[in-house]
Amino acid sequence: MKRKLTVGAVLSASAILAGAIQVSAGTAQANPSPASASQAGQQHSELLALAAKAAPAAARALGLGAQEQLIPKDAVVDADGTRHLRFERTFGGLPVLGGDLVVHESASGALKSVDEAVTRQLTLPSLTPKLSAAQASAQATGTVRADIGVSKDADEAALQEVGSASPAALVVWADSGAPRLAYRTTVEGLRADGTPSRQILVTDATSGALLSSHEEIQTANATGSGKGVFVGSVPLTTNYTGSTYQLKDATRGGQSTTNLAGKTSGKGTLYTDADNAWGTGAASNTQSAAVDAQFGAAATWDFYKNTFGRSGIRNDGVGAYSRVHYGKNYVNAFWDDTCFCMTYGDGASNTHPLTALDVSGHEMSHGVTAATAGLNYSGESGGLNESTSDIMGTMVEFYANLPADKPDYLIGELININGDGKPLRYMDQPSKDGGSADYWSAGVGNLDVHYSSGVGNHFFYLLSEGSGAKTVNGxxxxxxxxxxxxxxxxxxxxxAQIWYRALTTYFTSTTNYKAARVATLKAAADLYGASSTEYAQTAAAWSGVNVN
Incomplete structure (x- = not known):
């Protein structure tokens, strides 16, 4: 949602930033010249520090109450100096769930508009809960345990084991309905297919009623030489210690790949090699999957860097690490924002690793979404979260343009996860997978997020390639x-430029498909003009998936 601000409130919120950010704007453009990881991290930190200085004045200009504060999360500066400052909100020192917003300023420091997840004044009668933290934690654990008894027809998302719950923490729930005091509890466990589970539950601090739950572990999925299972023969940037080579890339934020060797916890053991020639291309060679993972991380880094000027997943120059050979017969892959790491299983019979390139790009793009819009992983926002990863994973595949993995608009086509040779998802007509939605309808938000993502995937295909029959790369x-x-x-x-700008500049945690249409049209107008063909076709593509 968006609200316009009056001119009278304009300068007070951004006067602090007017001169300071201007100095660094040239190094924070949409497509800046290459910078080292340390430089990128410093630039990002400086922008966040400046945004923090502007936060109190911005809060006053937005009419926030005395108990509300803005905490900077991200900052984007366009080539013309326009600034987009992303904030989280607190109330009485407590995090506000659904309180995130993006402040848009002109190059001169004028506050132009704001995109807010929730546009309402926050008022709470009390910050004293009726339930204790221990009661809330026990109730949240009980809710998750109760889910185990629900038949899910061997759904891979079903839990088979519930572990510990974190101490419940007080928050303010503003995502839907009247703002209220609540508890946020993290309950860890294990899903039926071996994927670790970290469920975030929000419960009313007065009644104990469940307000929200979502799964935090998001699934699918010197120059050396490597032969991967899926990427084929590729170059790898490695680190030489004087006696051995490490599968670690200092030119991309220290990205590395480790071997879990069948374990399901820990960082794993960093891969080393004597001759800097990694893998054989066979899944039976433990290095081959590591080659896929390390190359996938590098290709994803390079795609974001060279396409959008983004330095790493968090845009701070820090590289994530990848773990391969997770568990036994584990048919999945997942991104975990907590460890800032990517994890791959070895598939059925431990002979079919999930290390394909589009899986790498998909899963690590969940980290980009977490660092920017923070799209809720449920409802239509969850579908947009998943479609963002499908879109960017596909773009990573096209960016790398590997002979061994010709780029396409098919998701997971090489990993054969279903055992029938078919892809996981199709972007041109998502319903071909048997569950995904081709078009928006009132109930689309009730689907699993991997199926409601079909609307966003279909939109992106239509915007990229158009409707009707077409052949791309065979x-x-x-x-x-x-x-x-x-x-x-x-x-x-x-x-992709339109989607990325909408994600990083206009999407909030609660963006749905209707709001995504508005955001992408704004992004198209920013990039190409409101009277451009690109703008008109963005609107047409949304109409093509019944978002009007």
């Missing part, structure tokens, strides 16, 4: 529209 597509209209594609590169 793959045949035939994309329909909900209204029978014809959509003319603008190319995937422009479509």
């Amino acid at each position: 793959v045949n597509y035939n994309s329909p529209t909900s209204n029978g209209s014809k959509v003319t594609g603008i190319g995937r590169d422009k479509a």
